[in-house]
Amino acid sequence: MRAIRVERLGPPDVMQLQDTPVPSPAPGEVRVRxxxxxxxxxxxLAVAGEYLTRTRVPYTPGMEFAGIVDALGEGVQGVQVGTRVAALGGSGAMAEYATVPAAGLIPVPQTxxxxxxxxxxxxxFTAYHGLKTLGRGEAGEWVLVQAAAGALGTASIQLAKALGMNVxxxxxxxxxxxxxxxLGADVTILQDDPDRVKKVRDAAGGKGVPLILEVVGGKRFQESLDMAASRGRIIVIGNASREQANLRPVELMKRNLTVTGLWLTSLMSDVPATAEAARVLAELVGSGKVIPQVGPTYAxxxxxxxxxxxxxxxxxxxxxxxx
Ligand code: NDP
Structure with missing residues (x-):
């Protein structure tokens, strides 16, 4: 089969298309076309060697995928060959076939x-955990979504609106x-608008924003502190700027701010939190209130x-x- 292989870490052009054997599912795994x-x-970031965990080479990237169940490993029950599933694994999806533990399958509406x-x-799932599990957002509250047209940003806007928040x-x-x-954002502001901090604070009633999903990092992290309301919750989800941020804890004291880190990989092992997110998301996606936003598509x-x-x-x- 054709698969992307990475033999040394670096910029995207270290990725190579190669012919590799079709993988066999180990016990407890399924193979997906x-x-x-x-x-x-x-x-x-993983291909560049800049991710939260160490990337071991050689490997095939790709942590999230969907496809048709093609073969079951020994001991797998309750999964039908021929059904469409989504899956979240560590790597290996940028290929014609991938294997994944059956426990890593995510049921999706067949529509x-x-x-x-x-x-x-x-x-x-990240948007849900940012808005609810860790962010404790409530209907009627304002939330700030950065990189709003991106994958996480579009998911966060849709979900926040479906949960009754103002974006x-x-x-x-x-x-x-x-x-x-x-997608329903109530107020939109250019990231480089010279008055962005004031505009954001004004939009949320002049008092700043109670909940911020922070994905840019670097010097923008300081701005998030400035945009937050007293007792604001800042959920640190990403560092798209790839720059270091300075956090002086005393600044948190002055306005009783909370900064919370979010990493989906570690939250996935929180069984009750994952089950609650899956329940709410299944309802919203199943009813069409939330529609996953597909961006550009490549071969x-x-x-x-x-x-x-x-x-x-x-x-x-x-x-x-x-x-
Ligand atoms: P996106 O589709 O959001 O793409 C990244 C976006 O980040 C860009 O389109 C850009 O939007 C914005 N951005 C801001 N500053 C920069 C910069 N200096 N260089 C490049 N992009 C920049 O990607 P994802 O949805 O995959 O991820 C968004 C962020 O959330 C990432 O930081 C990612 O690591 C993080 N994330 C973290 C998870 C976790 O478990 N902690 C899970 C999922 C995502 P614009 O042009 O509008 O500024």
Whole structure:
């Protein structure tokens, strides 16, 4: 089969398309014929060797995908060959076939396309945990969504609106802000607007924003502190700027701010939190209130281009690769 292989870490062009054997499912695993791979910022960081965990080479990237169950490993029960599933694993999805522990399968409404199903797990579970599990957002509260037209941003806007929250969206271009508005953002502000801090604070009633999903990091992290309301909760989800941020704890004291880190990988082992997120998301996606946002779609041999477009802010929604 065709698969992307990474033999040394670096920029996207270290990825190579190679012929590799079709994997056999180990006991407890299923093999999936991959229809679509969701490409995350984390995939690009992992290939660069800049992710939260160490990337071991050689490997095939791709942590999130959807496809048709093709074979079952020994002992797997309750999974039907021929059904469409989404899956979240560590790596291995940028290929025509991938194996994943049956426990890592995520049931999806069969009405979703392969690309929509692949756009679902990472962004929507992360958005839910940011808004609710850790963010404790309530209906009627304001939430600030950065990189609002991106994969996580579009998921966060849709989910926040479906949960009754008010959304302020930040993004780098007018076209991206238009996407945020289409998804229901109440207020949209250019990320580089010189008055952005005041505008954000004013939009949330002049007192700042009670809940911020922080994904940019670097010097923007300081701005998030300035945009937050007293007792504001800042959920640190990403560092798209790839810059270091300075946090002086005394600044948190002055306005009773809370900064909470969020990493989906470690939250997935919190069984009650994952079950609650899955329950709410299944209801919202099943009823069509939340629709996974598919972005640009590439073939496997365009993977380098896909990663470069994502890193260079040229994409909106979830970047998809269809093997
Ligand atoms: P996106 O689709 O959101 O793409 C990244 C976006 O980040 C860009 O489009 C851009 O939007 C924005 N951005 C801001 N500053 C920069 C910069 N200096 N360079 C590049 N992009 C920048 O990607 P994802 O949805 O995959 O991820 C968004 C963020 O959330 C990432 O930081 C990612 O690591 C994180 N994340 C973390 C998870 C976790 O478990 N902690 C899970 C999922 C995502 P704009 O042009 O509008 O500024």
């Amino acid at each position: 991959v229809e679509a791979v969701g490409i995350n910022f984390a995939d690009a 979703l396309s392969g690309a929509q199903a692949a756009a679902f797990p990472v962004s929507y 302020i969206a930040l993004a780098s271009t007018d076209e991206k802000l238009e996407i945020a508005r289409t 496997l041999d365009q993977s380098v281009q896909a990663f470069e477009d994502l890193l260079n802010r040229r994409t909106t929604g979830k970047v998809i690769i269809e093997p």
